[in-house]
Amino acid sequence: MNAGELLSLCKRRGFIWPSFEIYGGVAGMYDYGPLGSVLKENIIRLWRQAYRYGEGFTEIDSVTINPEAVFKASGHLDEFSDCIVYCNECGEPFRADHLVARLHPNPDTLDAKSLKELIREHDVTCPECGGTLGDVEEFNLMFRTFIGPGSSRIGYLRPETAQGIFVNFPNLYRYNREKLPLGVIQQGRGYRNEISPRQGMIRLREFNMMEVELFVDPENKTWPRYPFVKEEMLRLIPNDGVERVMSLDGAVREGVIANEVLAYFIWLTKDLLVKMGVDPARLHFRQHLSEEMAHYATDCWDAEVLISYGWTEIVGIADRGSWDLTQHAKWSHEDMTHFKRYDEPHEVEQKVIKAKHSKLGPRFKEDAKEITNLIESCQAEDIKDGALQIEHNGKPLTISDEFFEVETLIRKVSGEKVIPHVIEPSYGLDRIFYTILEHAYHKRDDDYTVLKLKPILAPIKVGVFPLMARDGLDEKAQEIFRLLMDAGIEAYYDDSGSIGKRYARMDEIGTPWCVTIDYETLEEGRGKKDTVTIRDRDSTKQIRVPIDKLVKTIHTMLNGVNFESI
């Protein structure tokens, strides 16, 4: 299978459509069609379940247009850019690092100057027309707009949902009753004004993210459930490049993964992706090299999957340290700290300087009071060679230790302010969506396509078919369709074409079960009245169940019970 084949199925059957096709399309933009939007919604639901119900995180939903101040603080205004180069002949813009992809192991780590040199050195020309290439420049990837009338208030479409969580930290911290850990999730749009996107759903200008920001005590980077999963195995590629299969605890003890909380959320990510249908044999976690790490991260692991574009990042799990909150505290002058209360108040020794009034008075006369204040505002650390340097009436003045003494006080301190660290598992929803489809894509022996989607994710759970569209079979089938829909089970009624064709249509979009209403459903006396067949997508086997047990049977299978054991 190649990406084109899958994208064509997706388009034909209503999973995704290139946006604005009637106007010639816009590169890097896709719309989710009727099946795709439900599959996407189901992915979000599983992710929410894991974090909100499973781990007790809270969710927020912040706006997508952000004022410039946010991105000054976050670093995006300076750092969120790609190097661009235009063809001198045809004017086409390119990502400079893409043009030298074969000439350097990590071209995206190079700056504009190095890229330009590499292009000159190797006589790289325009891949479209063969023309010479111009200068390499930085191009900021945020979409810019103006908030309100005039052009005084610049706004940007957010490149990540994370900033909406960071700027709300004071609100979130109060909501959490000033306790850590504090876990917050957000899903929604992110924007990246790609120079020249060309990789289907992998490189989008408008994309969907599911982000998690976990604020933790920097000195307590573990997680309550860590002990229960620490022996689970992960396929890791640490930054030495050598793939290893290690347990979480082994990786943490050997210093491969920085800490337990990071390891826990790498594991949770693996668990979640596999539950969604990502093939574990085509999934590993790769640690960032120091030069490819974002400006804010202290350790970062990518969940990478093997798809037809090669190994591709679909989730990033980073320890961002205190970067984000420190930056926003600095630029907003707001308090972004956690008050870490000690179990017992600590006794803290404090050295304070006391002026000797009896010596100062006779020596400095009317200036004595002012000099007393100046002396006592000094710290013990300021004493050099037994003397203090102060400034009095604009002139430097040396005060020897005959004029002061150092006292040691004991103070009780109930806690300290710390800037929380941030652990961020950030999920690329569109890439996950695409991977799930690729890994679900199968050709059966008869060459029919079947999407082996996990039932819980399938956009349509049940196809409902009358054997024939007559003799009351169709009315009965409509009734059963209604019964399922009213129970919240997404169903699809189809009475056109042979049953085989209808099965094939459902297989192709990943519908796990098909219910057929036949003459036995209506027939008195043979003990099969009011029963229907359920046909299983993956085994193509059939069973017969009473209509009044149908909803329960579907629910049971949706909860993970295998068709064979029904």
Place this chain on the structure above:
Amino acid sequence: MNAGELLSLCKRRGFIWPSFEIYGGVAGMYDYGPLGSVLKENIIRLWRQAYRYGEGFTEIDSVTINPEAVFKASGHLDEFSDCIVYCNECGEPFRADHLVARLHPNPDTLDAKSLKELIREHDVTCPECGGTLGDVEEFNLMFRTFIGPGSSRIGYLRPETAQGIFVNFPNLYRYNREKLPLGVIQQGRGYRNEISPRQGMIRLREFNMMEVELFVDPENKTWPRYPFVKEEMLRLIPNDGVERVMSLDGAVREGVIANEVLAYFIWLTKDLLVKMGVDPARLHFRQHLSEEMAHYATDCWDAEVLISYGWTEIVGIADRGSWDLTQHAKWSHEDMTHFKRYDEPHEVEQKVIKAKHSKLGPRFKEDAKEITNLIESCQAEDIKDGALQIEHNGKPLTISDEFFEVETLIRKVSGEKVIPHVIEPSYGLDRIFYTILEHAYHKRDDDYTVLKLKPILAPIKVGVFPLMARDGLDEKAQEIFRLLMDAGIEAYYDDSGSIGKRYARMDEIGTPWCVTIDYETLEEGRGKKDTVTIRDRDSTKQIRVPIDKLVKTIHTMLNGVNFESI
């Protein structure tokens, strides 16, 4: 209660927060906090249930940045604007119609010229500094940006989600197997670059919409379920301004509502809003006056609610006719029609013009063939006074009927192409959210605040309290918290402060039930072991239930069974 009181509760308890507060905020932008995001999600779920499961509509999710072509076609580039006026002294921008609100009954229907005159005539000055006002100009309300590098490709943030559905009509129509009616829903962000928003959540620059576009046969504007609800009563204010309570069918028969399908979705909207907790006594439907109707609508009704800002539109239900598809067909040159197949092929008379070769040859010689073609490309309607006017070699030429005859042919036609009409119920999610909170807001006799949210919408369903945070009560309470969360019931564990205080905290955020774990829960021998109390928010009554029936009891109540009958 006033809006300020409610907004302050919302902020304090984590429903909504003004966006970017740490940077001084941005007018017209709010973030949904932990409670608000779940309430919002629950509103969306009810709406989805009604349309997707209830009416069989499909859902899509299209991108928010749209290229200029879309809004040329939709009319937003020309029409989506407000009149702006700046103060000559302080430079503050204002919406001109807001400044003359008391001087005209419908100031938003006035153009820039009339607004300017009204301002001059009444010497209206700047409400901020009293300065004189400048010229009145049109200000387009779309946020503008550039797609890709350079400034050649203009994009706008969508002012409505509807256009994403219209431009996908060919895809959606194929997905629906080329049948009508075709119902499509979409929810997501909309953007409107307000000049100077000042009304809390009512006037936002970035908002949330839930839109429904129903494509129907222009000659068949009814709905299968209409007969079942046609006797239901609606509170209507037709465009004569006189409020009337009428049945759906009465309103349609008297021509008050344009057609049955429009009436049905007005009723569905009412039903949905009331299910969400909108007070029916503070809800009516008002018909647009012809001068306030949008450029595309042929009939439009607003669901208006009474809140502290006065009667406020929260839903618009419009018959947009064929406007949208006609416009996009015109600008994109794509086919946006429905092929309406007749039950039986129709025989259609067609008049065609046949040239008389025997006459044309002798008269026109070598030009005869060309003139034959010109004649036969004319329609029967082109014949004036028995003659055709054609143009030959750049010169007009009159051809009398001695050179042609009109033949009548009978053709079999299996159907015809029609441009579907669009019925659009468009829901303002943020306004609905706000209304639900206002209508749920109550002061109890003891002056405590209680949000009487519908249980199905409440962000937290159950508060879980150990009577004391000791003696194993807290462990048991944590267990019950886990039990509920694993069953997908959003719960909140609280062990701090008196039980009364904890009840009050839950009442204030609308939590319908609180479960308390007390010593009897743990105590052997008195028959109350493993039971807990459930306390009802609205009646403040309590019952005792076994822990193993707790999840079922909560589910039963969530499905609408009253606490009193449990």
